[in-house]
Amino acid sequence: MTTGLSKRNSRAQAWFVFSFLAPPVALYALFVLLPTINAFRYSLTRWDGLSDPVYVGMRNFRSFLAPGSDFIPAIQHNLFLMLVPGVFILSLALMFANMIHQRIKGAKVFRIAFFFPNIISSVAVALLWMLIYSPTKVGLLNHFAAIWFHRTQPVPYTESSRLLTSLVPMTVWSATGFYMVLFLAAMENIPETYYEAARLDGAGPTTLFFRITMPMMWEVFTTGVIFLIIGGLKYFDAIWVLENGRPKTATHTMSTLMYSRVFEQYNIGYGTAIAVLLFLLVLIVTVVSRRLLQREALEY
Amino acid sequence: MFEGGYGIDWHKGVAREYEKSHPGIHINLWGDPRVDEKLKPRILRHNPPEIANCTLPAWKLIVANKLYPLDEALDSPAVGQQITWRASLTPGVLAEYTYLGHSYAMPTNLNAWVCWYDQKQFREHGWKAPTTWSEFTALCEQVKKAGVAPLAFQGKYPDYAWPILLSTYQRLVPFDRWYKIQDLEPGAFLDPEFIHAAKLLQELGVNYFQKGCAGMSHTESQMEWANGRAAMVFCGLWLKNEMKNAIPPGFEMSCFAVPAVEGGKGDPNAVYGGGQENCYVFRESKHPKEALEFLKYMESLQSARTYCQKLDTLAPVQHCIDGVAVSPALQSAVVVMNRSTRIYSDHLTGLFLQFKTVTQDNLSDLIAGKITPEEFAKHLDAAIARVRKDPEIYKPAPMGVPPLK
Structure with a gap:
């Protein structure tokens, strides 16, 4: 009986914590993590923002050191x-x-x-x-x-x-x-x-x-x-x-x-x-x- | 619509008139100074508006097949005239955005690169507007002696010197040679006459541009001109609109064409300019055909007349200024335009955005006397060679001298 109660309490506590944490974590993931991951992805492409991106590997990074x-x-x-x-x-x-x-x-x-x-x-x-x-x-x-x-x-x-x-x-x-x-x-x-x-x-x-x-x-x-x-x-x-x-x-x-x-x-x-x-x-x-x-x- | 110096009141007025004469059609016309930022996501989502007047890189849109060709409408009768829409336009204004035989941009404004001055100031000092380069430099010397800076320059934007340079080069060479640069011909920037033009520009920069102009924005330097501390300024026809709140009473704004260079083989009356405030019709929009009809109405002779009248500027429709009361400033530009045998412009800096950065850096150094005209030409030649070699940059086929009609 006591075990059941404490289990229920801890589950309720977990839900309580989760309900407070979920919105900021979701917002952070949506507005910070996802764009950051996308930035890594786009850095490997040739893309003008108007047509579809084309994968070019590390070329953008290599061009940092190109003459001129x-x-x-x-x-x-x-x-x-x-x-x-x-x-x-x-x-x-x-x-x-x-x-x-x-x-x-x-x-x-x-x-x-x-x-x-x-x-x-x-x-x-x-x-x-x-x-x-x-x-x-x-x-x-x-x-x-x-x-x-x-x-x-x-x-x-x-x-x-x-x-x-x-x-x-x-x-x-x-x-x-x-x-x-x-x-x-x-x-x-x-x-x-x-x-x-x-x-x-x-x-x-x-x-x-x-x-x-x-x-x-x-x-x-x-x-x-x-x-x-x-x-x-x-x-x-x-x-x-x-x-x-x-x-x-x-x-x-x-x-x-x-x-x-x-x-x-x-x-x-x-x-x-x-x-x-x-x-x-x-x-x-x-x-x-x-x-x-x-x-x-x-x-x- | 890009909501810049000319605003969007005229566009709205035309839209309401069009709705009246075309029952059942509703035009949702809106403007924004940062319209490009709003358009980009819509283009990516394949949900663009029907028409946009924006500063997005048109060539990228054309090559990516995002724009709807205007030819069908251009070859149909113009609104209120017995000629085709194409024939009603100022010759040459469609040349800049023609791709594989199709036109993709319709300008609503006609620009010319001229030198502006205050007639009153000139009269008081006994100065005369020059027609030749030696008259021009002699005038600059006179102005300097009077304790006034001869030329204001928008130094923070060194690309304002690009049209001065290309106009001067045009005065030196015939058009078949001038267009070699536009056609990316190897070594075209190394033409001795191009270097000569760069030298003339450098002389202006070092001797006659207002001291300190390298740290001035366009508005700061134009204020110096409006306040009489500099006698002249090179700029487009938008100058009057841009400075309308700063020009003091009694100022008699007038302009003259880029002076002819003695011994030059170029046409002395051609004008660097062309269509601007371009409108594009999007292929993926819901009603591109209806949009074309509206665009045709917007660029009809009647609408162009109200455009010139309301905004005191020019439109790319022939005879749009006939019988329209315009300011003396615009009238002086009309004189330059009426005398012109050809309107021409550069498309390199619009097509090759990285090349534009190179021109800015090098123009700034040339004007300041930090590099020689020969070095300047070599740097541009090297930069355009990089463009030529890059297979991923779209290059239009060489066009030579565009036909006048």
């Missing part, structure tokens, strides 16, 4: 956008987080000010910087250059050959706040007693930062680095906006190349092959960087 391929420059641009702004973002975010953590005067105001760009959508940020960089009368940077340096000719900061460099300050400005808040949260969790003990032993601010702060927040720092790597590999919005939807070989990243191949050149097979490769790259780079940056967890 625009994929290699695209991946180089991703690496540039991952590394150059990344170094500035991490350094500045750590510096600002540490300063605010030291309870400098106006810390709260700085925290809000630095985080502010992060609440603006990436497209709005790009539009804002488009105005800053504009070579017309509205361009802030050219305007100041004319006043301060008496420069008579405007510089087209967003022209294709300059665009990647121009993206560095924009990306640093918009992303530093997020990483600062991330690191600051980790710093605030470090018990104050550690710092007090170290200070009693005569440790200065640099020693405190490298011997206590960094080791204690290493896990969060690693997460920050991985976010930056993924962000760099998936870089899209700013280039799309600043290139007015028409990136060139000099400015394409993997994501913009994928989009323009699929939606402008109707080469869906090639575009999805880029998507598949991007997926694998993000996966591999994330795993590898986690392994490389892994340290023994410190508990407190």
